[in-house]
Amino acid sequence: MEKLFQTSDKKYLQKTTWIAACFIFMLVITACSLSGRQENKIDPPLKYPDDNEIKTLILQNSLTQHTTATENDIKVLKIKEFQKELLVLVLFTQEENYGLTLFEIGTVDDGYKITSGTEGEYSISMGFSANMVIYDNTSIVFGDLRSDTWVPETDTRKKTGYTNIKVILDDGKTVSEDVSGDAGYIIILGSNKEIDNMNFYNERGETVNILSDIGGVHKVKNTVYPNI
CATH class of the missing domain: 1.20.5 (Single alpha-helices involved in coiled-coils or other helix-helix interfaces)
Known part of the structure; x- marks a missing residue:
């Protein structure tokens, strides 16, 4: 047992x-x-502020150096995500403060905050501008796009109709961007890249402009705004 x-x-x-x-x-x-x-x-996608929200942010931020601008003087050209923030390309059309600025906008609580700004050259005679800035070791080229461009050989202007931009880097690699119907562009190139050339194409694949039409890319630095 x-x-x-x-x-x-x-x-x-x-x-x-x-x-x-x-x-x-x-x-x-x-x-x-x-x-x-x-x-x-997976982090949820960033919510893009609308044009009016962006304009309000700019007007409230005295550090943007456009304190006399109104909403009618601000044109939002392009918005692109970058490292959990937004890059916003803006054209100020006020006569005494005409200029192009690339703003870096981050999220805070339930709203947005401008963290930095980069002033660049805008197009004059040619149909485009090209500015390059480095954010966090990443090269970014940006500029505005016009509906027409100067033809120096005949001293006339022709329609641009840009649909694509191809950036040729100094290492031979290329970065292409669809710009159909856009009034501006922001192209993220990668870590500490240098630009050798840029080609601007229309819908027929014809080259409308190249970088040398404006002499080359304009290198600029961004201004980080204090945490206020």
């Missing part, structure tokens, strides 16, 4: 140990699954 009880106790202990081991195994699997889900969690 004693041996029977010993055998029964041994079987019960083995069964209990097996159940406990299975339970621990399931806990480990669940924990790993939850951990994997957290690691693979």
